[in-house]
Amino acid sequence: MGNVQNTPHRADVGVVDSSVQHAAHAHAAPTGFIRKYIFSLDHKVIGLQYYFLALASVFTGLILSVLMRIHLVWPEWAIPGIGIIKDEQYLGLLTLHGTFMVFFVLTTAPQSGFGNYFLPIQIGAADMAFPVLNMLSFWTTFAAFIVMLGAFFTVMPIAGWTSYPTLSALPNAGSLPWGQDLWLLSIALFCAASLMGALNFITTTLDLRCKGMSLWRMPLTCWTWFVTAILGLLAFGVLLSGGLLLLLDRNAGTSFFVPGGLVVNGVQQRHEGGSPLLWQHLFWFFGHPEVYIAILPGMGVASQLLSTFSRKPIFGYRAMVFAVMAIGLLGFMVWGHHMFMSGMSPYTAFAFSLMTMAIGVPSAIKTFNWLGTMWRGKIRFYTPMLFAIGFVSLFVSGGLSGPFLAQPTLDIPLHDTFFVVAHFHLIMGVAAIFGIFAATYYWFPKMFGRMMSESLGRLHFWFTFVGTYAIFMPMHYEGMAGRPRRYGSMVVAGGLFNRLAALMPLEKFISIAAFVTAAAQLIFVINLFWSMKKGEKAPVNPWEATTLEWTIPSPPPHDNFAGNTPVVNHGPYEYSVPGVERDYVMQTDPASVHAH
Amino acid sequence: MGLALLLVVWLITFVSTYFFIAHPSWMWLPPVATTYGPQIDSQFTYTYIAMGIVFVAAQVALGLFAWKYRDRGHAAAYYSHGNIRLEAVWTILTAILFVGLNLMGQHIWAQARFQGPSPGSEQVEITGMQFQWYFRYPGSDGKYGRTLAKLEDPSTGNALGIDPDDPAAKDDIVSSTLVLPVNRELDVTLKALDVIHDFFVPEFRFKQDAVPGLLIHMHFTPNRIGDYEIDCAELCGSGHYKMRAGVKVVSEADYQAFLKAPQQWLTEHPWNGPMSRGLMQESEAKPPAPALQLAMRHHQSQAENH
Ligand SMILES: [Cu+2]
Ligand SMILES: [Cu+2]
Numbered sequence A: 001m002g003n004v005q006n007t008p009h010r011a012d013v014g015v016v017d018s019s020v021q022h023a024a025h026a027h028a029a030p031t032g033f034i035r036k037y038i039f040s041l042d043h044k045v046i047g048l049q050y051y052f053l054a055l056a057s058v059f060t061g062l063i064l065s066v067l068m069r070i071h072l073v074w075p076e077w078a079i080p081g082i083g084i085i086k087d088e089q090y091l092g093l094l095t096l097h098g099t100f101m102v103f104f105v106l107t108t109a110p111q112s113g114f115g116n117y118f119l120p121i122q123i124g125a126a127d128m129a130f131p132v133l134n135m136l137s138f139w140t141t142f143a144a145f146i147v148m149l150g151a152f153f154t155v156m157p158i159a160g161w162t163s164y165p166t167l168s169a170l171p172n173a174g175s176l177p178w179g180q181d182l183w184l185l186s187i188a189l190f191c192a193a194s195l196m197g198a199l200n201f202i203t204t205t206l207d208l209r210c211k212g213m214s215l216w217r218m219p220l221t222c223w224t225w226f227v228t229a230i231l232g233l234l235a236f237g238v239l240l241s242g243g244l245l246l247l248l249d250r251n252a253g254t255s256f257f258v259p260g261g262l263v264v265n266g267v268q269q270r271h272e273g274g275s276p277l278l279w280q281h282l283f284w285f286f287g288h289p290e291v292y293i294a295i296l297p298g299m300g301v302a303s304q305l306l307s308t309f310s311r312k313p314i315f316g317y318r319a320m321v322f323a324v325m326a327i328g329l330l331g332f333m334v335w336g337h338h339m340f341m342s343g344m345s346p347y348t349a350f351a352f353s354l355m356t357m358a359i360g361v362p363s364a365i366k367t368f369n370w371l372g373t374m375w376r377g378k379i380r381f382y383t384p385m386l387f388a389i390g391f392v393s394l395f396v397s398g399g400l401s402g403p404f405l406a407q408p409t410l411d412i413p414l415h416d417t418f419f420v421v422a423h424f425h426l427i428m429g430v431a432a433i434f435g436i437f438a439a440t441y442y443w444f445p446k447m448f449g450r451m452m453s454e455s456l457g458r459l460h461f462w463f464t465f466v467g468t469y470a471i472f473m474p475m476h477y478e479g480m481a482g483r484p485r486r487y488g489s490m491v492v493a494g495g496l497f498n499r500l501a502a503l504m505p506l507e508k509f510i511s512i513a514a515f516v517t518a519a520a521q522l523i524f525v526i527n528l529f530w531s532m533k534k535g536e537k538a539p540v541n542p543w544e545a546t547t548l549e550w551t552i553p554s555p556p557p558h559d560n561f562a563g564n565t566p567v568v569n570h571g572p573y574e575y576s577v578p579g580v581e582r583d584y585v586m587q588t589d590p591a592s593v594h595a596h
Numbered sequence B: 001m002g003l004a005l006l007l008v009v010w011l012i013t014f015v016s017t018y019f020f021i022a023h024p025s026w027m028w029l030p031p032v033a034t035t036y037g038p039q040i041d042s043q044f045t046y047t048y049i050a051m052g053i054v055f056v057a058a059q060v061a062l063g064l065f066a067w068k069y070r071d072r073g074h075a076a077a078y079y080s081h082g083n084i085r086l087e088a089v090w091t092i093l094t095a096i097l098f099v100g101l102n103l104m105g106q107h108i109w110a111q112a113r114f115q116g117p118s119p120g121s122e123q124v125e126i127t128g129m130q131f132q133w134y135f136r137y138p139g140s141d142g143k144y145g146r147t148l149a150k151l152e153d154p155s156t157g158n159a160l161g162i163d164p165d166d167p168a169a170k171d172d173i174v175s176s177t178l179v180l181p182v183n184r185e186l187d188v189t190l191k192a193l194d195v196i197h198d199f200f201v202p203e204f205r206f207k208q209d210a211v212p213g214l215l216i217h218m219h220f221t222p223n224r225i226g227d228y229e230i231d232c233a234e235l236c237g238s239g240h241y242k243m244r245a246g247v248k249v250v251s252e253a254d255y256q257a258f259l260k261a262p263q264q265w266l267t268e269h270p271w272n273g274p275m276s277r278g279l280m281q282e283s284e285a286k287p288p289a290p291a292l293q294l295a296m297r298h299h300q301s302q303a304e305n306h
Helices: A033-038 A043-073 A087-106 A108-122 A131-153 A179-207 A220-251 A276-310 A317-330 A348-374 A383-399 A408-414 A418-448 A454-480 A497-534 B002-022 B037-068 B084-113 B252-260 B262-268 B298-305
Strands: B122-129 B132-137 B173-175 B178-181 B186-192 B197-201 B206-210 B216-220 B226-232 B244-250
Touching: A043 A087, A043 A108, A043 A131, A043 A418, A043 A497, A087 A108, A087 A131, A087 A179, A087 A276, A087 A418, A108 A131, A108 A179, A108 A220, A108 A276, A108 A418, A131 A179, A179 A220, A220 A276, A220 A317, A276 A317, A276 A348, A276 A383, A276 A418, A317 A348, A348 A383, A348 B037, A348 B084, A383 A418, A383 A454, A383 B002, A383 B037, A408 A454, A408 B037, A408 B084, A408 B206, A418 A454, A418 A497, A454 A497, A454 B002, B002 B037, B037 B084, B084 B216, B122 B178, B122 B197, B122 B206, B132 B178, B173 B262, B178 B252, B178 B262, B186 B206, B206 B216, B244 B252, B252 B262
Parallel strands: B122 B186, B178 B244
Antiparallel strands: B122 B132, B132 B173, B186 B216, B197 B206, B197 B226, B226 B244
């Protein structure tokens, strides 16, 4: 393990061609506090705003999950300020846990947070294409967050993050006014904001690349942000319309999702002609691509870091790009795998299942190439690299339960059990969060001009990595044993759940592992805020990496390249090039350094 | 650090794999109780062997590479942008594996869901409402009586809204415990009166949403006598956690006795699950409240109203 501070200071190698003055996007730095930090147009400030919004959300979601784990094994505990958690309150907890995590963390931090901050810099642009739209999309997301907190504090919605009608459409079925309505309003706002963000990312990638930054020289992070933005553009519009239709069903007497002849709590409903399955199609047409919206940027970060810290070019750069595109494309053809048990035509299950299995192929390519990148490398184990390796491990573990659930035959016993909970938590939950952690440790020096503590970082990694497996691996077995998800305490629920009584010790083990892992996240928070103030001063290029953000000061100036647009001469992963003295070639190094 | 990663990743891999291989019965698919269940289980086994091999191979390689290729101050890393041939071989292998597994399992699905029940199957209608299951048998005429939404009222004992004026309703039986004959194919109709519910019996390897507005036909054949538990497997509201009921798979003679006098038979033979796990010796194991077991001949109570 080398010492970060001994790393040579290489600011001088970022050769800048000052003859190309693309200053069109360079705007003067604002001076007032509000324009600088609140209603900022600077993509870096907006990226950080998204990041801290995600941080607030992830701790909200984490606390909710701890409460859930308490209720599942010690339902009699009275929690200070909350009291005893009832089985129906458990449904509120899981609904908001899922919502905060999926929307405000997994969609927000990897794409809107890091993407906003580093996409323009990595392609050599001074800002995003539409800075005002960028600001608007953040503040719309923030409004969505506030509205969601409103749902939290009025009547907690209980319909799950998937909010299936007719439960979510008929208030007297349990989706009480305010809670469910605010939930839908928040999601609609979030979708609108994500559409703005997606347009901005796509335009920026296509139009603002600096001289020499061809598409095939973009870092894989940029490729994943780009493809994720395309997914977002196609997916969020569908959820937005679904959410608005459901709001109308609830409040304007329409019947998009409610069929006729229903009697709820003894009251005949006046709706007729709608279909509850329509919502599921709209929701999962968004919902499956959403999985990739959460995980693709993490794949980009893992690729970037594995190459950098193995001191090796990424294995199969073009295969990686095509795999990302294939995942994006196939991702829109598989949504029905969430609906094998829904009553939709069983014939469609063939197609959805085949497509879903096919998506395993590009995912396997990615894994193979990550391992290929480490193979015969010279690996430096800094904290970001530990999290990148953890990402690969979790991606493999979470990914391999996919082919079970992709087969409708096996979905019969496993659907809506803890097996599914284990699967998606490993792959889209924790793997994506490992991507966020890896990105945080990696880019923190650039964003804040200081290094994070390596020893705290390592401690955080080991607790989180082992804890994650301790929490989610056993859930596979529970699911196989037939433990349904979204059930409150197994002990108190009428005493009927003897079928699964033998699982209780395992449930307790999971809860304890969850408490320890949750507590270990404090190490991260302490490291984050302590390092902002007290961390060692970061050099320009602490990791000896090649991409453009490592050519400019830490933190970067207002318009990134001080008006001097960089010129790119090399691909993003030129490490250990034979015949070159240093073991890396910056993208901006003169073409003569290494001919291709 | 490379060694630590190797040890931890390998340890996690071997512990997880150990439980998959040893699988004590309480952490595995429960014993099968339907005729098509074993096919699902063997498809499950093929899948977990295939995925298990990939899992172990990938994790072992990850741990090994982390240790073997750590920075030991050795000469530069190997400069390579990849290997198209290896890439192609790997892609084709995974495609064969994933698509092959998929095709292997499709006939089981087709058999369960594409074909209808064979003629002469025993008919049962399963209806979910917040937060209770109702099971209806058509009686000797083989026809379910008409139901009307305006008549649905659990407080009068007619939760399903069966129309007493329909002659076909006269011999319908409604029960809150599901009693099924062993080794007879069942023609199951699933309905939901308010929100989506899901009929899930793990031992049957059977799960299907009951959806408002849809009549869903399913078929399966229970083949092991015993008492099992039905869990609602679709979030259906605040009482979702208590939406459970018992299933009894019984001999043909017992089934006929049940059809003759459902209430009496169930009083004498209360649901006593879950026996398949041998957990009944535990003191807290109680059958559901007697109220849940009330079965009645609807035409009787309805006839008295006329
Ligand atoms: Cu999906
Ligand atoms: Cu339910």
